[in-house]
Amino acid sequence: AQSVSQHNHHVILSEAASLELGCNYSYGGTVNLFWYVQYPGQHLQLLLKYFSGDPLVKGIKGFEAEFIKSKFSFNLRKPSVQWSDTAEYFCAVNAASSYKLIFGSGTRLLVRP
Amino acid sequence: KAGVTQTPRYLIKTRGQQVTLSCSPISGHRSVSWYQQTPGQGLQFLFEYFSETQRNKGNFPGRFSGRQFSNSRSEMNVSTLELGDSALYLCASREASGSDTQYFGPGTRLTVL
Numbered sequence: 001a002q003s004v005s006q007h008n009h010h011v012i013l014s015e016a017a018s019l020e021l022g023c024n025y026s027y028g029g030t031v032n033l034f035w036y037v038q039y040p041g042q043h044l045q046l047l048l049k050y051f052s053g054d055p056l057v058k059g060i061k062g063f064e065a066e067f068i069k070s071k072f073s074f075n076l077r078k079p080s081v082q083w084s085d086t087a088e089y090f091c092a093v094n095a096a097s098s099y100k101l102i103f104g105s106g107t108r109l110l111v112r113p
Numbered sequence: 114k115a116g117v118t119q120t121p122r123y124l125i126k127t128r129g130q131q132v133t134l135s136c137s138p139i140s141g142h143r144s145v146s147w148y149q150q151t152p153g154q155g156l157q158f159l160f161e162y163f164s165e166t167q168r169n170k171g172n173f174p175g176r177f178s179g180r181q182f183s184n185s186r187s188e189m190n191v192s193t194l195e196l197g198d199s200a201l202y203l204c205a206s207r208e209a210s211g212s213d214t215q216y217f218g219p220g221t222r223l224t225v226l
Contacts, residue, residue, distance in 0.1 A: 032213050044217040099144065099207060100169050101215060103156035
């Protein structure tokens with residue numbers, strides 16, 4: 001069965017610090033990969049996605065993620081976080097043949113001003 | 114385009130009752146998926162509908178059901194409510210014409226007393 005692991009459940013950073021959130025998945029076939037963000041009181045929003053091609057994908061608000069197939073990883077990065085990045089971040093995967101998203105448990109990010 | 118809309122936004126029910134939640138997808142989107150979000154289990158896939166047909170189903174009991182109408186709007190129903198059904202129920206829509214990206218609505222917060 002597919003599964004997604006997010007290694008950090010809670011992350012606290014100061015503004016301007018760099019961010020990297022880990023995401024690993026288990027599935028042997030072709031996958032589509034996503035990062036969603038849930039700001040306080042708001043609904044899930046798509047940050048970025050990877051379907052194929054360049055494994056380094058750029059999303060909104062300066063976020064990027066790198067797909068490393070050999071490591072089954074899709075880590076999220078941002079060079080310099082802002083207070084407004086405080087939110088919960090979810091990594092999600094679906095098999096290319098299915099539209100069922102499997103989510104990680106989420107990482108709560110708190111950015112201190 | 115307007116986003117995914119869900120009604121009602123909040124519901125309070127008692128054990129044993131049934132509930133129906135509604136989802137209107139983004140205009141032009143033909144696929145609707147439902148997810149349950151709880152603090153303990155995270156985000157879990159319930160089912161997906163496309164062209165009024167259920168195409169995929171998660172590991173939930175038969176008390177959870179859904180349907181899709183010809184205008185792509187979808188409803189999900191939970192019968193014989195249990196305390197553990199308290200959750201945020203999210204609807205996501207997808208264009209289903211090559212794009213695998215799901216866009217989420219704000220959710221319906223169901224509380225079972």
